[in-house]
Amino acid sequence: MSSSPPKWADKLLERICRKDLLEEIQGDLHESFQWRSETKGSAFAKRQFIKETLLSFKLSNLKPYDKMDRLLTLVKSHVKIGWRFIWKTKAYSAINLLGLSIGIVFSWFAYLYTSDQLSYNKHLPDSESLFRMTTQVNLFDNMINFPGCSHVTIQQIVDELPEVDEVARFTDDKATMKLPEGTIEQPFLSAEKSLVDFLNLEFIEGEPGSFDAPNEVLISEKLAYKLDIRGEAVGSEIQLLDSTKYTTYRVTGVYTDIPKNTSIRTDLILPYSYYLAQSPTKLTSPDNFDLSVLLKVNKSADIEALNEKISGILNTEEDPSQYIPLITPLASLHLSDEYWASKGFLPGGNSQLIWFIVIAGIMCLVISIINYANFSISLYINRAREVAVRKIIGSAKSGIFLQLMTESLLTTFISTGIAIILFYILAPQFSILVEKQFGLVDLFTASKLPIIAVIILSIALLSGLYPSFLLSRLGIIKSLKGEEKIGRSAYITKSLLVLQFSISVIMISCMLIFRGQLHYLMEFDRGYDTENVIRIGVPLDLVNSGKERVLMNGFKSIPEIDNLTGASGYGMSGYDDGKNKFSLLFSNIDSSYIDVLGIKILKGTSISEAKNDGVLNGVLVNESFIHKTGIMDPIGTTIPFTAHGFTNATIVGVFKDYYAFGPGSEISPLLFLDKDISRISSQIMIKSDAEPLLLEEKLSEVWDEVFNPIPFKFDYLSDLHRERFEEEGKISKIAGVGSLIAIFISAFGLLGLVGLTIKSRLKELSVRRVLGATNDHITWMMGKKFIIPISLSLLIGIPMSFYLTDQWLANYHNRIDFGWQHGVIAILSVTIILIMIVVVQMLNVTRTNPVVHLKDE
């Protein structure tokens, strides 16, 4: 017979199986192996042999307890000795354990957050074949991505492309909803039935049916609770404020709340007919991209080919379209850099933030592992004698190795226990920081436990491996004589220290840079006033109804208001004068807009003054516009700009550039035209330095007269601007926490190392003191040993952090530079920590009588 059963399986069986049963089992397995390899081939026989071997490990087949007992006793004694050692060196062990626990907790948080962010949309049943539509618009020099699609386009795609199985069209909106007590502003989706299928909604009451009757709605369990109709929801009526009057809708189904890791979440779904009724003109307009669309693509379809087909669908042979529809997969949407939240799609995650959290988590873990290794090595030097005695008694290298590994495992388990407590305490804080609820429950879910266990075991392995390897190879005689000095390990200890402090320095300087940039962005001078300016949005469907003018007139009678203005948002148009082609932003303003926002006119006059002088088509442009077009003498120049039937624009003034979209982006060409041309005022800006609460009361009075029952809302422009930097704020907060932890753990490590070094030279130092060395002298003597590793870590850390932050800063149009002050602060903080630690540890020597340390032996 050529083949034989796998050796390892056979050996394993011999090792573990009871002697009296072994002969039968092994014999049977071998014989059946021969038989099987003859009848069914050797590969099958081998597999079967392994399977049968493993299946034979039943409790009744195992070797009797007294044989296993030896191993158990050994492990028990290892654990006992380890525990005694931990107990004997209480202070150092406590530092070690705490450092390790903090590292573990931070890495858990990093893991939980990352896995949550990566899981977005992947739980949907067909997430791989779901795609979102966007439209890329080519406008002169600009390419703009709109996060939606026009109704016309999607119809064409459905008609022409067989690869597209199904589409779900939807859009979002908000309405005031009546509750049992009071009202709330309730966001909702108006969607086709297919969205319910795509999102795999589970209905606990009723069902959606075909979901096309205009007054049917679906609500989530959460909303059912809020409305207090849980259990009897089907057929209940809810009231939504539609422009000016309440409309009644009938609930036909209640679904369980949509999981938090879904990009499309809503508590209320209205039929698609709601959207159609709202804006019938949109159905035929090819350039209205505010429709959100999910496509379900045939599983066999080639996605790249499909994307190509879709992007070319609007092109005719002679006329390439400037609108290019595109599809992006839903599964990777959440963390995509080009992701725009819009019309039902909730804001995405921040891949930068994730990277940062992952890096910070790993770094904290590495620092704490290094701490452990350093501590173990330094502490075990004290145990060299113990190791030597054990070797003499007959312990093998592997035995001592096992002992030390057991200890590191024990330490890791204890710190895991501490970590769980820490996690429980810190979880609420972390949840606030990342705006996502985390608790112990998330840690102990079945899917995450293996990874959590792997993290713990790898910590034990990584931190214990090196010291165990080193110490199990100590020479016996030298150790006993006290001569063994582990020369190599001093270098390794020091280089580990360097690594640890480099990481701390990197974290500190990154934190400083993040904070600096955040502060810079917050306090950035945009070139116009934001203080004391209030913005009030006019309900979209009432813009142009004339009511906003009633509102403004009402506001004008409030004495606290210094000035007010109505304006449209920014529109975009193309500019083409034959030489230059670029996209141009424009805004319709009234006469007081310039004053309210404090925009400076550099040349010429305002539009209204020009009007008085007889120039009817006056426009204002900014410096960038002049710069881009290269017009030498702008005042009085006619430019080819058209909008809303407005032609023959004549420049009457040039105003100073300002950052309309914040310091993050460049200033683009901007043009102001008279508001009376389109009469659009979608927002009202008010300048007033009155006390906010008083002002709100007065404003809302006027508002209620005009727009009741729509609730009144107002914001200070400066607040709105600050809110834009939330992400930067988060990154800088996490950097702050991370660097604090890093420096904390590293300082702990250093504290221990300095203490141990001093301890090993206690007698020498005492003799020096007796002979007349001053305290300063011996403190310096001990401290200077750490100067080289610390300065080395500064040398590594500062350039590294410069490199890292430089890439991050490159995202911003306006940014701070990595300056000397960041380096100096990092150097100072590390040096101060070093000095403090050395001085504190030397107190033990300098504050006691040297005789105390010298009298014994």
Add this chain to the structure above:
Amino acid sequence: MNLQLGVLEEIVLLILLSQDHTYGVEIAKTYEEQFEQTISLPAIHVVLKRLEKKGLVKSEMGEPTAERGGRRKRLYRATQEGFKIAYELKEKRNNLWQAIPGFNFQSLIPS
């Protein structure tokens, strides 16, 4: 009398009854011939141990053979008790079968 026998236990017992004495691999071979599906030896070993505990089979060590690498095999033989139980089970089954009326078969009889 405890009649509780698993399906596999009963099959193994019947195989043992059909032969003078036999051992694990032989049982596996017979089983695979009959049912045309693979069975793992540990499963048979467990069943044999259980039957032995119930006193339905007894065992002794046989002679070493070359194909087992010189190891001896444990030979099993059904006891009187085993035969009685198997027989009783068969009787009970027969009784039950007789109670099944013919029309239940009609759908199964090929026309």
